[in-house]
Amino acid sequence: MTPKVRIAIEEADVIVGYGTYIKLIQNIIRKDAEIISGTMGKEVERAKIAVKKANENNKVVMVSSGDPGVYGMAGIVLEVAAQEKTTIPIDILPGITAASAASAILGAPLISDFAVISLSDLLTPLGKIEKRLELASQADMSIVLYNPQSQGRIEPLIKAYEIMTRYIQPDTPVGIVRQADRVGQTAKITTLKNLLNEEIDMVTTIVIGNTATKLVNGKMVTVRGYDITK
Numbered sequence: 001m002t003p004k005v006r007i008a009i010e011e012a013d014v015i016v017g018y019g020t021y022i023k024l025i026q027n028i029i030r031k032d033a034e035i036i037s038g039t040m041g042k043e044v045e046r047a048k049i050a051v052k053k054a055n056e057n058n059k060v061v062m063v064s065s066g067d068p069g070v071y072g073m074a075g076i077v078l079e080v081a082a083q084e085k086t087t088i089p090i091d092i093l094p095g096i097t098a099a100s101a102a103s104a105i106l107g108a109p110l111i112s113d114f115a116v117i118s119l120s121d122l123l124t125p126l127g128k129i130e131k132r133l134e135l136a137s138q139a140d141m142s143i144v145l146y147n148p149q150s151q152g153r154i155e156p157l158i159k160a161y162e163i164m165t166r167y168i169q170p171d172t173p174v175g176i177v178r179q180a181d182r183v184g185q186t187a188k189i190t191t192l193k194n195l196l197n198e199e200i201d202m203v204t205t206i207v208i209g210n211t212a213t214k215l216v217n218g219k220m221v222t223v224r225g226y227d228i229t230k
């Protein structure tokens with residue numbers, strides 16, 4: 001998180017968020033703050049509670065992981081607030097998205113154009129995800145995969161692998177980062193052909209390099225083209 005986010009959390013009267021994320025910030029929440037935590041899948045409910053609490057004159061913080069504007073709660077809060085015709089000011093405070101966190105751990109794989117694609121087909125049809133994977137793979141962009149796999153949802157990753165290997169060389173470097181910047185962080189650099197042999201879950205971000213990505217002293221670097229011999 002950024003210092004601005006930290007201050008907002010410290011000053012909040014009410015904190016709303018998914019239980020797992022609330023636990024991660026427990027130590028900076030005011031002792032007398034009201035905490036409203038919930039489960040995955042109850043996003044609309046949480047957004048409505050947050051707007052209601054703000055309408056009651058509370059300083060409310062709705063928590064997302066990483067950046068709230070990247071597969072986070074920012075959009076839904078703005079939509080609900082508009083529907084409720086509220087005039088309370090809403091600040092979207094940017095955070096460090098998993099792509100940036102994972103990239104920094106791996107080296108510098110996203111130094112040039114890249115695409116971020118979520119493999120979650122809960123809100124996006126699989127066909128649309130496949131098309132985005134296909135076009136990004138054809139365009140020789142580095143690709144970051146969010147929501148790669150969960151228990152019982154392995155099909156999108158297998159499909160993604162099939163699509164990417166049609167266009168991307170099998171020995172292209174791939175970085176796999178779990179729990180970035182959290183307790184239990186792991187990171188591994190492998191190749192596209194070995195992607196499906198790795199341990200991948202819902203707290204994993206996968207970074208697939210492009211044709212300019214190579215290993216530099218063990219780090220994954222997408223070479224931008226500077227002449228460093230001069």
Ligand SMILES: C[S@@+](CC[C@H](N)C(=O)[O-])C[C@H]1O[C@@H](n2cnc3c(N)ncnc32)[C@H](O)[C@@H]1O
Nearest residue numbers: 066067070097098146147179180202203204205
């Ligand atoms: C619903 S998206 C939320 C993204 C979040 N708003 C962000 O900006 O990072 C959840 C996905 O983000 C990625 N992710 C979030 N936090 C992560 C972390 N600490 N380490 C690795 N991947 C993470 C995983 O791919 C996970 O499945």
